[in-house]
Amino acid sequence: MREGISVAEAQAHVLEAAPILGAETLSVRAAEGRVLAEPVDSTRVLPPADCSAMDGYAVRAADLAAAGPGGEVALPLAYEVSAGGVAPRPLEPGEVARIFTGAPLPPGADAVVIQELVETDGPRVLFGSRAERGDHIRRAGEDLAMGDRVLEAGQTIGPAQVGVLASLGRSVLSVHRRPRVALLSGGDELVEPDGDIAGGRIVSSNSYTLAAQTRAAGGEPLYLGIARDDPAAIEARLRAGLHADVIVSSAGVSVGDHDHVRSVLESLGCRLEFWGVRMKPGYPVAFGRFAAQTPGSPGTLVFGLPGNPVSASVTFEQFVRPALLKMQGMRRVHRPTLQARLTHALDKKPGRLHFVRVRLDCEGDSLLATSTGNQSSGVMRSLSDADGLLVFPADSTRLEAGDLATVQVTCERALWRTDRGFEA
């Protein structure tokens, strides 16, 4: 087991250990937000036949050869074809047919003239200009041919993909499973949100924050409850978590006399891969894994996060979230980062990377980063107000007002520099 590693080393360890989960078959509706485990090829031809792209008149282009500025051509209206309809018979030379968008082209017709270019005179239609063969016709298979690859494995199912699948009549899909994430809190001082806070007890808010973070990252949270500071209680709950893909324990993986989680994990056969990451908030992070419970299936991953609310949330962001995204088959697993200009100086000791909770504001074309206030690891308010986490590098001791710094964007809306539509 390695101790006191950097954030980047710890992320690399976690991502190497996180398996891509197997596939399950879901209805298209239930698969929204999931990642395709196999490609989808077309089983249909779209459009199914040559059809009109516009409302107008189906013609034989040769019949309009004489139309032009010099004179109109008048042709008899033979019949009408609506979308979903079928021509009653082929179009004979010298005839035209009324046709609507999406309707199949009558046999014999080779062009469509849009209705805005035409006048009618009783049963006759007057054409003032020529047509080219193929005008306003969508060819059979132009949008999709049989066997065309329409979606690749690894694509996320969003609205456009749902539309493609519906147009193929496809109702089920193979997508990667969501990770099941067992959440454990530990500490004799903790009570549930509806519990009695007399005597200095505090609400176990971490499991609520971490459950929401798990859902936001596409995982399914399972709540193991609050374990008392007692090895037997901790062991019973951790055993229940072994059926999950990931166990996230907040509190209890530190070095205090009362921190039993680590020793219980090891006694259950968990191999700890690292303990301690050179970051603040959040130094006391542990990561390990169990051997597979059943042959061929990956073993449960275990994250031991610090107990302070902000530390728990920030370490989840850095380590658990990327793992959960990878497990679902996603290719981009890190939060986006951008450069922002600090509005004030920051100081710290060297040695640990600090994640400073910041608000982002626009000034002209540049972004400004400002601390959201009290950076104590107990103050969730300054996390709740933050658009992102400013990266104050491990070896740096001072950032000046006006310095450019990297900000990890945790609230994607902060990327919207303006909320204008556009002028064009």
Next chain:
Amino acid sequence: MREGISVAEAQAHVLEAAPILGAETLSVRAAEGRVLAEPVDSTRVLPPADCSAMDGYAVRAADLAAAGPGGEVALPLAYEVSAGGVAPRPLEPGEVARIFTGAPLPPGADAVVIQELVETDGPRVLFGSRAERGDHIRRAGEDLAMGDRVLEAGQTIGPAQVGVLASLGRSVLSVHRRPRVALLSGGDELVEPDGDIAGGRIVSSNSYTLAAQTRAAGGEPLYLGIARDDPAAIEARLRAGLHADVIVSSAGVSVGDHDHVRSVLESLGCRLEFWGVRMKPGYPVAFGRFAAQTPGSPGTLVFGLPGNPVSASVTFEQFVRPALLKMQGMRRVHRPTLQARLTHALDKKPGRLHFVRVRLDCEGDSLLATSTGNQSSGVMRSLSDADGLLVFPADSTRLEAGDLATVQVTCERALWRTDRGFEA
């Protein structure tokens, strides 16, 4: 009613008409992703009492005045206080107490010395350095005082907000309602995805795409089904939609003889505000509103979108989505835009703004935009492959390879220029 207006004018009309919906009370868990309709103030003091920020020893700082490089101070261990525990009696001068993170400070103690700085010798604790009063103590109310404003109206409930609310023991919230969006398809050629496509019929994929877009924008889709091209059938379905906040009809608001939706809407009392937006795909867009059904409640908004799948989806993006976000109380309602360099030239006629489906790729520090292929409004594949919509301005006729253009980002992951963590 105005005709043939610009995209920006149409968006301004829609956003002015869209009401901010009223509030409903939900459990915190059910409120994830919603927007707060009223602020939340603290009803607790956090920490509830002065407590230790670390695992270590509670002391009276004055007792360690003699400790330093010159010599150690040895003091007797009086008792232990764990998190969730209470000191059995005040700490007398000359005594120290074992204390753990989050545990309440014993009366009489005024500092905590972290355990790494201490050695123990049987019942005595050896201190090699002085302590300052207040060291490693978190003061009562330091994180939250009674009455502190913790969340503002208009904030979106995400994981950090859930954590803040849990720590207050708060279980319910007042948030803005989600808009109910009734979706109608129209056309005799349409069948449901499991329907028979013989005879050139096509799947009504729009309602699936638009339902997914509605859900992604926080709305609740209600499906009114496929209306035949018949005024009575259309009227029956539209009447059912009047109970929704928004009606979205795809197809049937054009100028063809078979497009009855517009006349039925007007006969039902809908006031059309505009018809026709100078854009491609998607010119034939209509927007209107009904008078309020009940006094004081806003009337149903109606969007008539074109029938071609890409046109329907792109016009939903431009007009329906911003309205749905505003209705939920969100302040930023437009997609983010960025500048990207075209990898190839584009041509068009002047007069309409074109939204060109593009893929975004990174090259060094700049973004490249490349058409995803066939831009026909029937080809959902080129929308499904797109990261965004390149804005080809209405009056422009040519963009050269290498030109910078505005891209509206529809897939927020495209904003992630790299998927590195960071080195720091």
